[in-house]
Amino acid sequence: MTSSGFPGCQSAPAVPAHMAKSMSLLWGAGSPPCWRVMITLEEKRLQGYKRKLLSFQKGEHKSQEVLEVNPRGQLPAFRHGDVVVNESTAACLYLENRFQSQGNRLIPDSPAEQALVFQRMMEGLTLTDRLNSVIYYDLLVPEEERHDSALKRSKETLSTELQLWEGYLQNVAAGSYLAGPFSLADVVVYPNVAFAFRFGLSAGRFPKLAKYYSLLKERPSIKASWPPQWMSSRQGYDVLKDL
């Protein structure tokens, strides 16, 4: 946030510090939805927001502090001044709506590109559900209701879904992502893709997804918000390794 040369003469639009300071994010590490919001805040040059890392394991997402922002007791819980926007994709859309001309444009104007951004963004929620059905199977389904056949079916559904995304990324290259230049579609979907590889997805069987994953790993907004404990331990889990 610096100005150059004479007072009143700025080479790039400065982002008023107070804008980000009136924002706060309650988040949990390794949660793709939380990550989406953090990527968006970086992309819109809203660094400097207040944030608090909470522990899912300790049940802190059900604490009074969270419930006051998000009665559902879920993270991310995002506040901008008096405005609360829970649901990660909602918070991302809100930020793009309010800060459209600041930082990177995340929704293009051109009809064809815009249509694809919106479609892939919403499809990203299907990908999220199908990933969660496998990765969180034991959390979502009480022990006495679990069936190998059910988990098997969820894995097959997920595999089909991932192959669809592998197809969407046939021409992936630097600057050419889910809908062309980096967009809200990537903000929503990338954390899921990173999540999938963290849980053992085979780069050999999903080479385009792997390329997408490694290209965007270097993007400043993604690098800056990379889940901390993923850096500290190399080994994740391997529930997706046979997909």
Place this chain on the structure above:
Amino acid sequence: MAKDMTLLWGSGSPPCWRVQIALEEKNLQGYNQKLLSFEKGEHKSKEVLEINPRGQLPAFKHKNIIVNESCGACFYLENQFKSQGNQLIPEGAAEVGLMYQRIFEGQILGQKIADVVRYTKKVPEAERHDSAVKRNREALKQEIQTWDGYLKGSDGYLSGKSFSLADVIVYPVVAFFFRLGANESHYPNLAAYYNKLKVRPSIKKTWPQYWLEAPGQEQLKDL
């Protein structure tokens, strides 16, 4: 403009209905449309797969631009036709934030309804449990009570004082909920919302035809 648009849809499907409401709100009547039958499996036909490889409805096309995913189509229509018809994204920050939040909470509501009413379709017999059925009903009950709370003392619409994309996207789910036999007296604020918007032109015009002709189901009457 509308003549360059095509909508493949199925009757009584909240996602399809959303797009129809959005098209009306944006004064885009006159679009090409084709009613398909889920029961006959027409959503998996070549005609649909050519637009939507997922074999799902709605499948929407504007010239050669495809936007599947109902919410995606609604966002696209509001963005591309901002200055036409009714404004569906409010001006104020608080309303915009609330609108987007309700839109995505609406997905949760739809999912919880589906978990109850589509249980036997989705879960093979060998995997079914009474405990799961009970849990799904409880979860839906809690969810719908949350929505009833959202509409208590509200200005009439989901995001505040004016009709917005949140209503376009969530109203069909609410209407579907009552169509499944839910008791209006159990959820008075939600019922008031449901009945108030019933007569909005875009909603009245696109009301699922067979809901007018045949009685609804009763799966949710005791909820």
